[in-house]
Amino acid sequence: MRHAVIMAGGAGTRLWPLSRRMRPKQLLRLFDGASLLQLVRRRLAGLFAPENIWVVTSAAYLDQVAEQLPDVPRDNLIGEPMGRDTANAIGLAAHLLVRRDRDATMAVFTADHIIQPQTRFAAAIQAGLEAVERFPQSLVTFGITPQSPHTGYGYLHRGELVAPGTWRVAEFKEKPTLETARAYLASGEYYWNSGMFVWRVEAILAELERLLPENARALKRLATDWERVAGTPAAAAAFAQLRRISIDFGVMEHARSVLLVEMTCDWKDLGSWASVASTRTADEAGNVTIAPRAMIVDGRQNVVISEAEHLVVLLGVDDLVVVHSEDATLVCRRHEVERVKDLVERRRKPFGDQYE
């Protein structure tokens, strides 16, 4: 059977003050009332049965995730006691999944991005599933056809073509310099590393055991006992001892066979308020409002974001980002929104705990 695992563990300080420790980016309902998590789940409709959709998230977010995904069985929501990076999140999901379905095919999705159009997304996933059928020992990673020389992503260099739109991965590349990114783009051989995968659950478990044996053993023990220990101090203690490591660094870069399936989609990482704004069409004055009540008078190129019915009025100002949450408001320059992360992480002390 096909299973989908949605990775929804991140916190996202760059979307402060809407995103908080207890209200992470992927749960914010910024897209006509839907959250990124809900958009991912919609994207999977027709590809995976609801009872085969799983979510790995922080234990603290379980109730919010359950509320946002009412058709996903509560038993499929895996709450990590703490973040231990993607190798462990995926490993735990794989061990839980194999106990339910020994013959499972497992696809992994992130909840940080807007991906469009749906048809091409679905076609790429279909191609990935077919690649796994044909090469059941391989791990398949999805590569996004780059649309710009982005220096904020890792890249995949494709090698030998094994099927239409499917290659062996020649090399994993860290975030490049602008010059290198331009060369990647020009060559046509490089893809953005999407963090989305598909594989036979047996294949990923075998590689985990080979490459990260200690983590694999601990995760298997946890999974065996999960119904009993989930949410207890014992689970937290076991997690605390797991070595933190990403799936790319811990597994993909060293796996015996990795294939790349291309995904020719528009892929927007919602890593800042500017990127959230870029998901909307601006009005004639270049303003973007994602708010039930906002009024911009005589202003250009502003972004106003608010979840609530709070009225936000901008009068005669340009190039600002104004974000209102129930207990905090941010006003900053539009081209400086990247500084929010720094502000929140370095300066959270003066804010006081309740604003984290």
Added chain:
Amino acid sequence: MRHAVIMAGGAGTRLWPLSRRMRPKQLLRLFDGASLLQLVRRRLAGLFAPENIWVVTSAAYLDQVAEQLPDVPRDNLIGEPMGRDTANAIGLAAHLLVRRDRDATMAVFTADHIIQPQTRFAAAIQAGLEAVERFPQSLVTFGITPQSPHTGYGYLHRGELVAPGTWRVAEFKEKPTLETARAYLASGEYYWNSGMFVWRVEAILAELERLLPENARALKRLATDWERVAGTPAAAAAFAQLRRISIDFGVMEHARSVLLVEMTCDWKDLGSWASVASTRTADEAGNVTIAPRAMIVDGRQNVVISEAEHLVVLLGVDDLVVVHSEDATLVCRRHEVERVKDLVERRRKPFGDQYE
């Protein structure tokens, strides 16, 4: 006996979104937790006994006024069913006052200004009271020694000196052009018309009867029956028929004898967020924060105002005014705050009723 009447009826759209129809400027607690009304009342301490302090306000604000001035007798709070300008507000107070104290001296104060220092304010009031003792038929108006060629105030031209710091008023002047205001300032003979007065209650009643006989008659009838009709549709109906007219235009400019007592105080009209900000000392970067929780990072010359515990963060922005209220937030340029009045008055429709 000496009585003080505080005029506290205005609404103040220029301090939106904190000031509202039901939360007028004079009741906003912007001064270390005190409102303008409370500052006026403090200013009168030692000059008037609490039982001789009266407030004329909108009937809609009576409860808030009572809560803010707990030592003023509730019977001294006069609630107008609707605004009918200062001649009628003062006239109603005079008629109510004379029924309690036939021999009263009545001083009138506004609740729109910050006046400092207290010692000079008290000295001027004392001089006014003495002028009334010596000239019991005269109406005394307080003139503020101008500190700039302000074009937003009316002016008083002083005439014959009758006592130290006390002159006959030669002429009332409307708001001048800048050129005229500069000439006024240079001459040393002109004062800002403060809207503060002192007189024998008999003297003002006589002038009201002579100059505005219809209003005087209606107000006398209302006062006779006030305990019974206050707050009823009958009072509203009577008010609705009163001719709207200001005390300056209706009485002072035509009165038989008007004296000017100079008040050499710093006198700040809180007519905009800029003037509210000017009551505070800015920090090294020129920022003014009147908010329990505000943080300005790498920004200059900003003004942040909030009554509530809402956290307002400004990051890398300059010359902005940001005002947060429970249900609305305003962001505008500091030198354009005067536009707020226009925005609220012309555009209140799109805001929706609850934001007025």
